[in-house]
Amino acid sequence: MNSFLSSSFNNNLKHISIPKLPISIPWFVTLGYLVLMLLLPIAALITKSLTLGVDEFWRIATQPLSLSAYSVTFITALAAGLINGVMGTLVAWVLVRYEFPGRKIIDAAIDLPFALPTSVAGLVLATVYSERGWIGQLFAPFGIRISFTRVGVFIAMLFISLPFIVRTLQPVLQEMEKEIEEAAWSLGASSWQTFSRVLLPPLIPPILTGIALGFSRAVGEYGSVVIIASNIPFRDLIAPVLVFQRLEQYDYAGATVIGTVLLMASLVLLLVINFLQQWGRRYAIK
Amino acid sequence: MGIIIQQVSKNFGDFQALREINLDVKDGTLVALLGPSGSGKSTLLRTIAGLEQPDRGSIWINGQDTTYLDVRDRNIGFVFQHYALFKHLTVRQNIAFGLEIRKTPPKLVKEKTEELLGLIQLEGLGNRYPNQLSGGQRQRVALARALAVSPQVLLLDEPFGALDAKVRKELRAWLRRLHQEVHVTSVFVTHDQEEAMEVADYIVVMNEGKIEQVGTPTEIYDHPATPFVMSFVGEVNVLPSHVDLIPRNAKVREGAAFIRPHELEIVPLGAGEGTPAIVRHITHLGWETQVELELGDFEVTAHLSREQFLPLNLTLNQKVLVRSRNARFFSQVA
Structure with a gap:
């Protein structure tokens, strides 16, 4: 029976001539993979949220609780991205330009936030920044609490977004020739003029790309924030955690609406990143 | 006037790059520093520019002791082997850079930039970015950028080293003609004896951080002072x-x-x-x-x-x- 089935299947195959589409196997595999991994889940999310109807969608999406969760998420993530835009650039600069013992180790450690499970990161940060922790105790006497507040959320987002800026900047800085600086000096440019007119302008697009990458990573962060924050609505509750809370309450529609808003925001961000990258390469186009 | 180098020595760790160099570059001449790699020719050029500090000795440019003067204040033009153009600036902005740093009035900057674009025969390409130019064109832009600030001396570090043979030949002849027009005291580094012979008024042959001989191309070729010069300049x-x-x-x-x-x-x-x-x-x-x-x-x-x-x-x-x-x-x- 089995052999009969398979042979007839094979026979059928012989009669099906594969149409000559301009599709190569790698192209087909790529498309299939992307549909399966990316397009279907996104479509499912959007479809689910649309079953509610526009009015209901809008109502849930703009509830005060949702709005506050967005603002905690996006504003804190943006602050973290911007601070790391400066600090990450500095770190990348030092790692590329200076030779010092332990440089390789520090360079490798930059990727730690990538490798560390985010829950572990959250646990470590929550401990270190708690009122009794190594760093937290320095701030406690001034009445500044870090863990279990919005500042803690900010710290966690700083932690996980740093590698994005550093790793975006490093190759660009490595490519930068020392001669460019020397050329500026020979033309009479001061250190500040050399930095602001010669070194910084080509760095701005990659810095912006790094900030955008770090920002979108921070927006999506869940594991470390859920641990370091107290997750109290209107205080330090971030949107991804709100999604999870909704799921726990079996409010699937509510969860997907907030999820869809986050998705839209991410899409816009990715478009911005792409645009920045194009703009950054405008003088590199032959 | 010109460049006077007195007893200049320079070490990089244990490596002695320059050993008590004495050299007079006469005003308005075009001089080649010729030698194999590691002979100290680039170090000497960078020391004249102020990009390196000599350990001992002194350097005078046009009657001024510049030994400890910062490169930014020397008013020199420096041309690098790999052009070192500012990639984010257009050709015109590259040429204007030094003038803008000096707070030159915009009208004058524009005039001078256009004049230099003419001099390097790239009139139509002022709004291009360096990446859109060929190697030879980039090096001409680098030259124009260096000349824009009316430097006291023009220093060129293997200016044609990264170019292919045909372009190199054209640019050599062009540099020769340019020097006849501009007449700025110029020093260029090369390891190519043919290039030195063709372009320079005087050749300084260097080896192991020392000057072997200074002379016109004819003197160097016909009356080499040392066996090194004889073997390095031409086959033997x-x-x-x-x-x-x-x-x-x-x-x-x-x-x-x-x-x-x-x-x-x-x-x-x-x-x-x-x-x-x-x-x-x-x-x-x-x-x-x-x-x-x-x-x-x-x-x-x-x-x-x-x-x-x-x-x-x-x-x-x-x-x-x-x-x-x-x-x-x-x-x-x-």
């Missing part, structure tokens, strides 16, 4: 002085005989005097033919012009007579 056969090739009228001295390939003559057996030799290899170099000959235990290379080569009808392994029109002797072998 080095033979022990007892080898029977040396012209009769030359005073035989101790050491080694240095004979240029074109100073060797080949004649058929039985046609006058000469040392017997065997033709081992014949290479056609266009207008010249290179013949490698075995001379007992030694090998020599001779360069014959077409007119000399054709009547000889040389074949491989043919026995011929060789003689030399000229020879120079140096006590030590390079």
Whole structure:
């Protein structure tokens, strides 16, 4: 029976001539993979949220609780991205330009936030920044609490977004020739003029790309924030955690609406990143 | 006036890059620093520019002691081997950079920039980015950028080193003409003796951090002061002085005989005097033919012009007579 089935299947195959589409196997595999991994889940999310109807969608999406969760998420993530835009650039600069013992180790450690499970990161940060922790105790006497507040959320987002800026900047800085600086000096440019007119302008697009990458990573962060924050609505509750809370309450529609808003925001961000990258390469186009 | 270098030494760790260099570059001349890599020529150029500090000695530019003057205040033009153009700025902005740093009025900046664009023959390309130009064009932009600030001296570090042979040749001739127009005291570094001979008024031959000889291209080629200069500038056969090739009228001295390939003559057996030799290899170099000959235990290379080569009808392994029109002797072998 089995052999009969398979042979007839094979026979059928012989009669099906594969149409000559301009599709190569790698192209087909790529498309299939992307549909399966990316397009279907996104479509499912959007479809689910649309079953509610526009009015209901809008109502849930703009509830005060949702709005506050967005603002905690996006504003804190943006602050973290911007601070790391400066600090990450500095770190990348030092790692590329200076030779010092332990440089390789520090360079490798930059990727730690990538490798560390985010829950572990959250646990470590929550401990270190708690009122009794190594760093937290320095701030406690001034009445500044870090863990279990919005500042803690900010710290966690700083932690996980740093590698994005550093790793975006490093190759660009490595490519930068020392001669460019020397050329500026020979033309009479001061250190500040050399930095602001010669070194910084080509760095701005990659810095912006790094900030955008770090920002979108921070927006999506869940594991470390859920641990370091107290997750109290209107205080330090971030949107991804709100999604999870909704799921726990079996409010699937509510969860997907907030999820869809986050998705839209991410899409816009990715478009911005792409645009920045194009703009950054405008003088590199032959 | 010009550049005066007195007793300049420079070390990089244990490596002595410059050893008590003394050099006078006359005002308005174009001088080549010629030497193999590691000879200190680039270090000397960078020291003149102020990109390196000498450990000892002093450097004077146009009558001013600039030894400890910062590169930013020296008012020099520097051209790098790999152009070092500002990639995010257009050609015009690159050229204008030095002028804008000096707070030159915009009208003057515009005038000067256009004038320089004309000088480097890139009038239509002022709004292009460096990446959109060829190597030769980029180097001309780099030159214009350096010249824009009316530098006291123009320093060029292997300016044609990254270019292909044809463009290099064009740019050399162009630099020569440019220097005749602009007349700024210029020093350029090269390891290519042909380039130095073609472009420079004077050649400074350097080796192991020392100056071997300073002179016009003719002096350097015809009257090399040291065996190093003789071997580095042009090809040369080095033979022990007892080898029977040396012209009769030359005073035989101790050491080694240095004979240029074109100073060797080949004649058929039985046609006058000469040392017997065997033709081992014949290479056609266009207008010249290179013949490698075995001379007992030694090998020599001779360069014959077409007119000399054709009547000889040389074949491989043919026995011929060789003689030399000229020879120079140096006590030590390079």
